[in-house]
Amino acid sequence: MTAPETIAERMAKDVIEQPVRHEVTRDLWTDDFNVNIGPQHPSTHGVLRLVVTLDGEVVKKVQPYCGYLHRSIEKISENRTLLQLVCFSDRVDYVAAMNANLAVCLAGEKIAGIEVPERGQYIRVIMAELNRIASHLLWFGDFGLNLGAGTPFFYAFREREQVINLFEEVCGNRLTYNYIRPGGVAFDLPEKWVERCQSFLDYFLTKLPEYHRLVTNNPIFQVRTRGIGVVTREEALNWGLSGPSLRGSGVDFDVRRDDPYEVYANLKFRVPLGTRGDTFERYLCRMMEMESSVDIIRQCLEKLPGAQGGHAKKVSMLARIPANREVLVRTEAPRGEMSVYMCSGTGGPKPWRVKYRTASFANLAALDQLSRGYKIADLMAIFGSLDVVIPEIDR
Amino acid sequence: MDIAALLASEWAQLALYAVAGFVLLNVMLGIVTFLVLMERKVSGWMQVRLGPMEIGPWGILVTVADAIKLMTKQDVVPRHVDRFVFRLAPALIALPPLIAVSLVPFGKNLIFADTSVALLLVLALTSLTSMAILMAGWGSNNKYSLLGGVRSAAQDLSYEVALIFAALGPVMLAGSLSLQDIVKAQGGVWFVFLQPLGFILFLIAGIAELNRTPFDIPEAESEIVAGYHTEYSGMRFALFFMAEYANMFLVSCIVATLFLGGWQGPVLPGVLWFVLKVFAVIFVIMWVRWTFPRFRVDQLMTFGWKVLVPLGLLNILLTGGVMLLV
Numbered sequence: 001m002t003a004p005e006t007i008a009e010r011m012a013k014d015v016i017e018q019p020v021r022h023e024v025t026r027d028l029w030t031d032d033f034n035v036n037i038g039p040q041h042p043s044t045h046g047v048l049r050l051v052v053t054l055d056g057e058v059v060k061k062v063q064p065y066c067g068y069l070h071r072s073i074e075k076i077s078e079n080r081t082l083l084q085l086v087c088f089s090d091r092v093d094y095v096a097a098m099n100a101n102l103a104v105c106l107a108g109e110k111i112a113g114i115e116v117p118e119r120g121q122y123i124r125v126i127m128a129e130l131n132r133i134a135s136h137l138l139w140f141g142d143f144g145l146n147l148g149a150g151t152p153f154f155y156a157f158r159e160r161e162q163v164i165n166l167f168e169e170v171c172g173n174r175l176t177y178n179y180i181r182p183g184g185v186a187f188d189l190p191e192k193w194v195e196r197c198q199s200f201l202d203y204f205l206t207k208l209p210e211y212h213r214l215v216t217n218n219p220i221f222q223v224r225t226r227g228i229g230v231v232t233r234e235e236a237l238n239w240g241l242s243g244p245s246l247r248g249s250g251v252d253f254d255v256r257r258d259d260p261y262e263v264y265a266n267l268k269f270r271v272p273l274g275t276r277g278d279t280f281e282r283y284l285c286r287m288m289e290m291e292s293s294v295d296i297i298r299q300c301l302e303k304l305p306g307a308q309g310g311h312a313k314k315v316s317m318l319a320r321i322p323a324n325r326e327v328l329v330r331t332e333a334p335r336g337e338m339s340v341y342m343c344s345g346t347g348g349p350k351p352w353r354v355k356y357r358t359a360s361f362a363n364l365a366a367l368d369q370l371s372r373g374y375k376i377a378d379l380m381a382i383f384g385s386l387d388v389v390i391p392e393i394d395r
Numbered sequence: 396m397d398i399a400a401l402l403a404s405e406w407a408q409l410a411l412y413a414v415a416g417f418v419l420l421n422v423m424l425g426i427v428t429f430l431v432l433m434e435r436k437v438s439g440w441m442q443v444r445l446g447p448m449e450i451g452p453w454g455i456l457v458t459v460a461d462a463i464k465l466m467t468k469q470d471v472v473p474r475h476v477d478r479f480v481f482r483l484a485p486a487l488i489a490l491p492p493l494i495a496v497s498l499v500p501f502g503k504n505l506i507f508a509d510t511s512v513a514l515l516l517v518l519a520l521t522s523l524t525s526m527a528i529l530m531a532g533w534g535s536n537n538k539y540s541l542l543g544g545v546r547s548a549a550q551d552l553s554y555e556v557a558l559i560f561a562a563l564g565p566v567m568l569a570g571s572l573s574l575q576d577i578v579k580a581q582g583g584v585w586f587v588f589l590q591p592l593g594f595i596l597f598l599i600a601g602i603a604e605l606n607r608t609p610f611d612i613p614e615a616e617s618e619i620v621a622g623y624h625t626e627y628s629g630m631r632f633a634l635f636f637m638a639e640y641a642n643m644f645l646v647s648c649i650v651a652t653l654f655l656g657g658w659q660g661p662v663l664p665g666v667l668w669f670v671l672k673v674f675a676v677i678f679v680i681m682w683v684r685w686t687f688p689r690f691r692v693d694q695l696m697t698f699g700w701k702v703l704v705p706l707g708l709l710n711i712l713l714t715g716g717v718m719l720l721v
Contacts, residue, residue, distance in 0.1 A: 033538065035538045035539070035542075041620060042616045042617055042620060043616075043617035043618070057542070057546075057692050057693075144688065145617055146617045147617070147688040147689060148608060148609070148611065148615060148616070148617060148688045148689025149608075149686075149687065149688035149689070150438070150442070150685060151438075151441055151442050151685050151686065153442075154442035154443055154444060155442075155443065158443055214686070215688075218686075218687065218688065220609050220687050220688050220689070220690055221688050223690075223691075223694055224688060224689075224690070224691060224694075375691055375692060375693065376542075376618050376619070377612075377615065377618050377689070377691040377692065378691065379618075380617050380618050
């Protein structure tokens with residue numbers, strides 16, 4: 001990595017430079033046995049079932065079973081108008097509902113040819129990045145829990161709470177926002193919200209070093225994550241990993257920068273990269289992403305154009321979708337690439353087909369390959385480092 | 396038969412022991428109850444929250460409420476378990492710390508049983524805990540429990556040796572295995588200043604012996620749910636829980652006795668000094684728990700055999716060498 005620019009890099013500098021030592025020794029063999037981890041288990045973050053084949057403590061095979069949280073969101077969306085189907089996207093990824101809102105709205109706008117005022121676009125980016133911070137904070141806490149550290153969770157939630165409060169001020173909701181709508185956003189920013197957001201960002205940057213002191217620089221955390229679950233560049237590409245899990249392996253790709261949507265093209269931000277692709281680098285990538293999100297939000301707050309009330313273009317409840325069109329939009333959600341495919345069929349107010357491509361599904365698929373030969377404890381660390389959100393897998 | 400003769404008789408001695416044992420048992424239960432509350436409060440403060448606040452003033456009655464809840468719960472014995480072992484394990488696990496605490500010198504004259512091999516007996520009793528854990532893990536007939544039980548056995552093998560090596564330093568300095576003699580030998584300087592390495596080794600190995608974070612591998616929640624006590628609920632679970640805190644108190648007592656001068660100290664009465672030291676050690680153990688992530692099973696064994704045991708041997712060598720020279 002280049003000269004330290006971010007808090008994460010500065011705090012973790014020594015760690016990055018240390019050589020990695022990891023050896024898996026297997027001199028003894030015992031009979032294999034299967035363990036069902038989940039659907040109810042403390043570290044499966046919801047209802048995921050992993051059937052793990054173990055040789056003593058060593059993982060020989062991991063078979064994820066999904067479908068416990070399938071709610072037919074894609075099918076339901078076929079019977080809803082463009083405005084109605086947005087609220088279902090909240091439930092696709094409830095940890096980063098704004099990002100899911102944004103993805104489905106972009107698809108709807110593209111297929112129906114709806115323009116969004118610039119102010120609306122900036123507000124959308126602010127919300128998406130704030131939600132990325134909130135999502136990464138939740139992941140940070142959960143990752144700590146997976147490694148047996150309970151305290152980071154509470155620290156992360158202290159800050160996440162403030163992001164949620166900002167969202168609540170804007171749209172009244174704390175988890176599923178339904179805020180970003182076709183044509184813009186549901187409501188304009190309330191009075192003094194920009195100042196409050198700015199003071200949160202300043203506060204947040206003072207709290208980040210605390211996380212690194214507590215977790216990143218902890219020697220036990222380092223031996224538990226460094227050199228564990230290594231994904232090479234080629235493997236990451238072949239398995240279709242995306243987001244920080246891809247960039248941790250050194251693949252320099254971020255949809256926000258390389259295929260920009262909304263106003264990302266006007267913004268300057270850093271895309272953090274790893275080199276080795278181990279659990280620690282994926283962790284560090286996410287920690288650095290929070291800082292680049294802060295950068296993005298600051299720029300957006302500065303540039304925020306237009307007057308109060310110019311946040312959206314009115315879109316009719318029954319906005320028609322022209323016939324025989326299909327679109328695919330890609331967005332960078334906190335977990336990786338979230339694309340929405342929409343097909344209009346014969347036209348009318350409802351789309352004929354809506355399909356979400358979510359990052360968690362592809363990232364989870366790599367879990368088996370990633371964790372073979374490691375211990376059960378490593379399996380949990382690797383699983384945590386992929387940042388899988390179960391409803392996003394099942395939809 | 397006159398009263399003096401009656402008091403001096405063996406029966407009177409036995410009755411005295413029974414009363415003392417009863418008192419000690421109740422004191423231990425009180426301490427365990429308090430430690431659970433303390434753990435919750437300490438973890439709360441470390442995690443920017445208040446901890447329990449609802450039951451009783453400042454939440455101090457929360458463990459009482461917990462105890463009532465656990466005692467009134469249905470006693471569930473799953474159908475597929477090895478019934479005898481399953482039922483025996485919780486009873487066995489609570490015993491060793493309760494026996495061992497009677498060997499701890501709380502004050503100059505406040506000791507329930509002082510033998511010349513007290514330290515050896517205490518260390519032997521604490522290692523019985525892992526036997527009960529293995530029984531619980533095996534008897535539960537559950538894969539998580541079995542993994543937890545086997546992990547505990549492996550862990551105890553790795554750390555028992557280091558624990559004993561670290562305890563040998565003060566024994567060599569005091570020239571006795573009696574805990575009371577070891578305390579008396581620290582009238583001038585506490586052994587923590589003469590044995591800093593031994594103190595740290597003993598504390599680390601002690602935490603590992605207690606199965607607490609960063610060594611809580613036998614009950615690693617995020618990996619094997621609750622490890623060896625996955626299948627236990629109600630009062631049987633409460634016994635495991637109590638044993639953990641009773642063991643924590645015991646290990647802290649041993650640390651205070653071997654290294655921190657036990658009841659020795661100026662001005663304040665000896666018992667108070669002892670309690671202060673014990674709770675300081677307990678606080679450190681809790682502090683570590685809420686700060687550190689968990690080791691992996693093989694890393695823990697590597698740490699035990701390749702770091703703690705050689706350092707323990709080195710400590711003995713240094714102590715012996717210095718004692719020869721001085």
